[in-house]
Amino acid sequence: MKRLLILLIFSLIICPLAYAAPATDVADKPAPAVQATAAAGPSQTPAAVSTAIQNAAVAQTPAPLAKEVKTNRTITMSMFIAIILFTGMIVVRAAKRTKTTADYYAAGGGISGLQNGWAIAGDYLSAATFLGIAGITSMFGADGFMYAVGPFFSFVTILLVIAEPCRNAGKYTLGDILSLRSTSKVVRGTAALSAVVVSTFYLLGQMVGAGKLMQLLLGIPYNVSVIGVGVLMILYVTFGGMKATTWVQIIKAFLLMMSGTTITVLLLWKFGFNLFAFYDAVASSPSVQNHVRGLLKHVAPVAGFDYGQRFLEPGLLLKDPLDQISLGMAFALGAAGLPHIMMRFFTVPNAQAARKSVVISMVLIGAFMIMVTIIGFGAALFISPQQITAVDKGGNMAAPMIAQYVGGGAGSIGGDMFLAFVCAVAFSTIIAVVSGLILAVSAAVAHDFYVNVLKDGKTDQNKQLKIAKISAFVIGAVAIVLGIACEKQNVAHLVVLAFAVVASSNFPVILFALFWKRFNAGGIVTGLTVGALFAIGVVVVSPTMTYPKKIAADAKKVVDLLETKQASGGALVEKDLKALEKARADYSKNKDGKSLVGLDAPLFPLKNPAILSVPVGFLAAIAGTFLFGSRREEEMFDELYIRQNTGYGIADATDH
Numbered sequence: 001m002k003r004l005l006i007l008l009i010f011s012l013i014i015c016p017l018a019y020a021a022p023a024t025d026v027a028d029k030p031a032p033a034v035q036a037t038a039a040a041g042p043s044q045t046p047a048a049v050s051t052a053i054q055n056a057a058v059a060q061t062p063a064p065l066a067k068e069v070k071t072n073r074t075i076t077m078s079m080f081i082a083i084i085l086f087t088g089m090i091v092v093r094a095a096k097r098t099k100t101t102a103d104y105y106a107a108g109g110g111i112s113g114l115q116n117g118w119a120i121a122g123d124y125l126s127a128a129t130f131l132g133i134a135g136i137t138s139m140f141g142a143d144g145f146m147y148a149v150g151p152f153f154s155f156v157t158i159l160l161v162i163a164e165p166c167r168n169a170g171k172y173t174l175g176d177i178l179s180l181r182s183t184s185k186v187v188r189g190t191a192a193l194s195a196v197v198v199s200t201f202y203l204l205g206q207m208v209g210a211g212k213l214m215q216l217l218l219g220i221p222y223n224v225s226v227i228g229v230g231v232l233m234i235l236y237v238t239f240g241g242m243k244a245t246t247w248v249q250i251i252k253a254f255l256l257m258m259s260g261t262t263i264t265v266l267l268l269w270k271f272g273f274n275l276f277a278f279y280d281a282v283a284s285s286p287s288v289q290n291h292v293r294g295l296l297k298h299v300a301p302v303a304g305f306d307y308g309q310r311f312l313e314p315g316l317l318l319k320d321p322l323d324q325i326s327l328g329m330a331f332a333l334g335a336a337g338l339p340h341i342m343m344r345f346f347t348v349p350n351a352q353a354a355r356k357s358v359v360i361s362m363v364l365i366g367a368f369m370i371m372v373t374i375i376g377f378g379a380a381l382f383i384s385p386q387q388i389t390a391v392d393k394g395g396n397m398a399a400p401m402i403a404q405y406v407g408g409g410a411g412s413i414g415g416d417m418f419l420a421f422v423c424a425v426a427f428s429t430i431i432a433v434v435s436g437l438i439l440a441v442s443a444a445v446a447h448d449f450y451v452n453v454l455k456d457g458k459t460d461q462n463k464q465l466k467i468a469k470i471s472a473f474v475i476g477a478v479a480i481v482l483g484i485a486c487e488k489q490n491v492a493h494l495v496v497l498a499f500a501v502v503a504s505s506n507f508p509v510i511l512f513a514l515f516w517k518r519f520n521a522g523g524i525v526t527g528l529t530v531g532a533l534f535a536i537g538v539v540v541v542s543p544t545m546t547y548p549k550k551i552a553a554d555a556k557k558v559v560d561l562l563e564t565k566q567a568s569g570g571a572l573v574e575k576d577l578k579a580l581e582k583a584r585a586d587y588s589k590n591k592d593g594k595s596l597v598g599l600d601a602p603l604f605p606l607k608n609p610a611i612l613s614v615p616v617g618f619l620a621a622i623a624g625t626f627l628f629g630s631r632r633e634e635e636m637f638d639e640l641y642i643r644q645n646t647g648y649g650i651a652d653a654t655d656h
Contacts, residue, residue: 068391071404072416076218079424084232087248087431091236094244101461104241104468105173105343105443111246113353117360120344122249124335124361125256125368126202126433130426131209133369134402135395137376139385140295141288141311143318144376146327148369153328154335158358162336165514167345167354168643173440174342174506175448180640181513182521182633185453192453194505194528195339195444199437200478201498202338206437207483210430212396213423223484230480233434237442237476238469242347245435252432253364255425259403260371263422266406267378282377283308287384292316297554299561311380318607326611333614334499337506339440340433378402400426434479438472445471497539500610504617505531512621517637522628523621530624531617538609543602548593550601555586 098104111119129148137144166177175191207226214225236244271277282288289307295316298305310316318324335341345354379388379398382405388398400423404410407418446468451459509527512519539545562580566572572580594600604612 070410071218071419073218075416076420076423079420080218080427083424083428083431086251087236087428090247090251091240091244094240094247098239098241098243101447101464101468103243104465105346105439105447110349111347113348113356114360115246115250116344116348116353116357118253118364119246119249119347120341120357120361121364121368122251122253122256122429122432123340123344123436124365125253126206126209126429129368129372130256130260130429131213131396131399132205132394134372134376134379134399135388135392135397136317137373138379138383138388138398139291139395140317141292141377141380142314143316145373146314146318146324147331148373153332156362157332157336158341161514162342162510163345163354163358164351166342166510167348167351173443173448174337174339174510175444175452178509178513178524179452180643181519181636182524182630184521187521187524188448188452190525190528192444192448194532195448196441196475197532198337198498198502198506199339199441199444200475200482201501202340203434203437203475203479204482204486205498206430206434207479208394208486209396210427210434211483211487212392212394213400213426213430222487226483227480229430229434230476230483233431233438233479234473234476236431236435237438237472240435242343242439245432245439246347248428248435249432252425252428256429257364257368259422259425260368260375262418263378263399263403263406264371264374267374267382267402278374279312279377282381283312285381285384287386288380291380291385297557299558320606322611323606323608326606326608329614330499330503330608330610333503333507333610335502337502337510338498339444339506340436343436343440343443372399375399375402378406382406438475438479441475442468442472445475497536497544500539500608500613501532501535503610504535504613505529508614508618508621512625514640516625518629518634519621519625519637520628520630520633522630523623523625526624526627527617527621530620531613534616534620535609535613538604538613540597541599541603542607542609543605544607545595545597545599545602547595547599547601548590552587552590552593555583555590558583559587 133144133147136147173191174195175188178187178191181187207229210229211222211226214220214228215222218225220228236248240248268275268278271281283306285308288311292307292311293301296307296310301307314324318327344357348354348357376398379402383398383401388395388401391397391401400419403422404415404419407416408414410416446464450467451457451464505528508531509524512523512527558579562572562576562583565576566580595602606612
């Protein structure tokens with residue numbers, strides 16, 4: 001085990017040594033603007049860097065865009081195998097110590113605050129964070145920062161409101177906390193269903209990231225990749241439980257922080273660690289400027305419009321300020337109700353350790369979010385948005401591609417090793433997060449539904465463990481099927497949907513359950529069901545869905561403009577001719593189409609439903625409480641109040 005860890009760390013250390021190695025493959029060379037900047041050292045001024053970029057762009061003809069990332073298969077496969085073997089050893093070791101349900105669900109409550117803080121960071125920093133947010137930033141600039149900063153503030157909510165009460169009141173799951181307000185089986189069943197739905201949405205992002213990673217780097221077909229990752233995760237959870245998951249998450253968080261720090265340092269080193277020079281170079285990049293012009297659908301450049309500066313401003317993806325607020329609400333409130341994050345608070349021995357783990361995770365997550373934003377901008381500058389989207393339309397390969405570049409480029413030992421290492425770390429990220437998610441689902445199904453709904457709490461631990469492992473297999477199979485179906489989606493977009501659903505259903509219910517005396521089973525069930533269904537319903541009628549007639553209308557504008565130019569005697573260059581051909585094809589294909597639910601245009605104008613669905617979730621919980629009032633359930637609040645403030649009775653968890 002030690003030798004494998006040394007191998008991984010050694011590969012990261014030697015990458016900077018090969019930093020100056022030239023790229024030898026046209027397929028992975030940066031855009032012309034990139035090549036000029038690559039020669040710039042820390043001694044150059046921002047103006048000199050910007051001038052070098054512009055001069056290089058004028059002097060050279062852009063190279064054709066590659067459709068794949070060139071990798072050294074031997075090195076990359078070796079890194080992946082090392083990660084699998086290393087994590088596999090952890091699972092085998094943990095399996096020997098997993099004897100009871102408390103061990104399986106919560107590692108026996110024996111994880112320290114420091115360890116749990118790193119594990120929470122490892123659980124939270126998912127493929128959507130590393131691959132998706134870096135990709136969004138590389139394609140849409142400052143809007144990627146909105147996706148990055150939201151998760152950090154969500155932990156403020158967790159620290160101030162959720163962590164300590166949940167640790168003191170709960171046992172393993174959301175259902176355990178809510179059952180202290182009501183003994184109704186409907187509450188348990190609804191809580192279990194909520195955990196399954198939310199975790200499934202979150203799983204999608206991880207499975208898509210894993211499939212893309214294996215497909216693009218190792219040449220393994222996407223479907224085969226998703227199936228392989230799903231099978232591996234099922235084995236990890238089935239045999240290792242929470243102990244194995246925790247240590248996989250800790251190691252993954254450590255490796256992720258190392259890789260993120262290294263890429264960020266090497267990027268900023270080129271500009272003397274001057275952020276102003278770095279962002280000036282991004283704004284001055286012709287590739288970035290042309291990309292922004294395309295996003296804004298300016299067929300011809302608008303005189304005096306600063307396309308580079310526009311890339312550094314929000315609104316290219318989230319064009320409506322309300323959409324930005326809605327996204328922030330989803331992140332700020334969503335993390336507090338994620339089942340796999342909540343379970344982490346039950347692995348520590350006391351509330352003090354729970355608070356400490358949240359603070360540590362906040363520091364780690366905040367630092368990484370800043371780094372992943374810089375990585376995204378660096379990818380836009382040195383790789384170009386056009387090249388990133390040519391490899392993967394979702395932008396999910398931006399981080400691995402910039403890792404290869406800063407390591408020395410394609411064909412260099414440093415570049416290939418750094419690319420392989422970062423991809424192996426991203427793979428370990430998926431392993432860790434998916435393991436936590438599958439574990440959360442198996443706990444909800446086995447502990448909440450099977451034991452407390454079907455068996456009235458009367459079953460032995462061996463039977464419960466067996467059911468938990470069977471449910472882990474089933475949810476793993478479902479994740480594989482849905483992961484294959486969502487191949488074309490950006491992983492960050494998929495996870496944001498999960499956050500919106502949680503913020504609209506789980507968070508209002510948890511908040512009221514902990515702090516509102518009158519809250520009851522009616523409020524719990526209506527809050528969970530109405531909040532979740534409404535959030536999903538708003539999404540399917542929002543701009544997030546595909547609307548063929550909107551695509552056709554945009555294509556028709558391009559056709560009309562270029563045909564008018566052609567009719568007036570203007571000659572179309574090859575690029576314009578290709579754009580005209582594509583626009584005609586898009587119009588013909590989409591002019592009579594409808595969205596998934598049969599709409600011509602979105603009914604809800606925002607991409608994120610939280611600004612509407614979160615208030616609805618709160619109102620549904622309140623309405624349910626008043627409509628289905630129960631004096632007995634109000635009286636049960638006193639027990640919960642004592643538990644959440646003192647931790648009294650939490651030791652009984654080991655008896656379930």
